[in-house]
Amino acid sequence: MTGRLRVTGRHAVVILLLIPLLYPIAWLFLASFKSGSEIVQSLALLPREYLLDNYVALGDDLAGVPAWTFFVNSTIVAGACALANIASCSLAAYAFARLRFRMRGPLFAFTLATIMLPVHIITIPQYSLFTKLGMVDTFWPLILPKLLATDAFFIFLMVQFMRTIPRELDEAARLDGCGSIRIFASIVLPLVRPALVTTAIFTFIWTWNDFFTQLIYLSSPERLTLPLALRLFIDTTDYNAFGPMLALSALAIVPILLFFAAFQRLLVEGFATSGLKG
């Protein structure tokens, strides 16, 4: 009997913790239906009156371009980064996990070390490189690093995954006359599909949220992404702008929530196991 009480107590505590944790998200969605003055005046969850005005207001241009442009731009950037990471990281991971070459150990150690390298540190030289290449204010500075496998975290994630594939499979294929390229494409890749999906979704979400890099590289209104469009609201002191600001904020996190709802298990476990074996 006390055991059961204890379990119930445990669930009660967990739920009590979840309420403040999820409050800001719930508040964001509900507040996006409030009037500007109500947003400022109260932090209550439920609106006094549900208004669609804030969403209607997003129909107006922002910085001279229609709001859907930001969604399109963010989708292009995040989608391209996701695909680029899948391609480049799986190639590198296969070499590190399965092929033998000189300096493999030190090079892999170098890759792991770059996981800890803060992006801010190499931003300045990269920026001046992309300036010289004439790529500032295009999407290339955001996508090119992913095409060149600089996201070491995902290389690591895939190497971990590839190591769980029995080597007998490779060797059998080799005896059947397959080369490394065939083995990679028709044996290894299909077997690490969960890692590829995890990589794609994490890359998409992280790029979608990324503010720093996009802030530095993108400036023309027609190339702004969602984080940059939201930034336009920051210095506003006009209460009337708070409504549309929250409406756009809410819309901006909908794709993340949808991805999370669809792939939560994969994401949580992909994240957890990559950490454990480190």
Add this chain to the structure above:
Amino acid sequence: MTTVLDRPRSAAAAPPAKRRRYGERPSIAYLFLTPWVAGALLLTLGPMLWLLYLSFTEYDLFTAPRWVGLDNYVRMLTVDPHFWNAVRATSKFVLISVPVQLAAALGVALLIHRRSRAQGFYRSAFYAPSLLGASVSVALVWRVIFHDWIGDPDRALLALVLLAVWQFGAPMVIFLAGLQQIPQEYYDAAAVDGAGPWRSFLRITVPMLSPVIFFNLVLDTIRAFQVFTGAYVVSNGTGGPSDSTLFYTLYLYEKGFVEFKMGYASAMSWFLLVVIAVITALLFRTAKGWVFYSGDES
């Protein structure tokens, strides 16, 4: 596929245990590694060397860098008050947010690690803020919810600490995975010996989990040094009030990309790199005293 028939160039050099894995040509590995090598050279190693050079110059991006020796470093360390304000705000943030976040992560992990039908849901619900926390959307929510705090130099930083702690789900998920690898028999044996929950936590959970605690500590510390979005949004890019939220990354951005003092910002970048390297090295050094890897008999 002609590559298949190629023999290894020096079969004798291969260790006997791996003898069976021939048919491999080293050059094929480099084919797979081409994008990675290009990225490592052009986007990581090259830029880091160039950054080092730039840190000794005056550079505004549009004219050629001009050599000034140690000027940037000297100015940064001895003259610029904002630099030290940034160091102070960042240190405070790291020192408060990392332990609190890890404690919250471990506490909640212990609370939900017992298998139950709701566990999957709990895990996801606690993890969700980690995916959203870096977004401008959530930072704007923080700006509205904490608008009384962010005007106050004493509490503005606290709002950002709360934003970081709010994202404890990421380390929590890693703790959970670690907890699930501790064999239940250990706890059963301890219970037979009359150990209470607190004692088995200290004697079993903490030592068995210590590699995971260490991993989270290192990763979280490095992550905390890099927080940018929250500070930018909450302070409107200024790091105010009175530099209380002037995180190092924010000041770096201001110097490099608002004032275009790229030489100075490069010196700041190198300084940050060295600080992070030293802290990581120190953490690894202390690890010998308290991190136990299974198989260790000590």
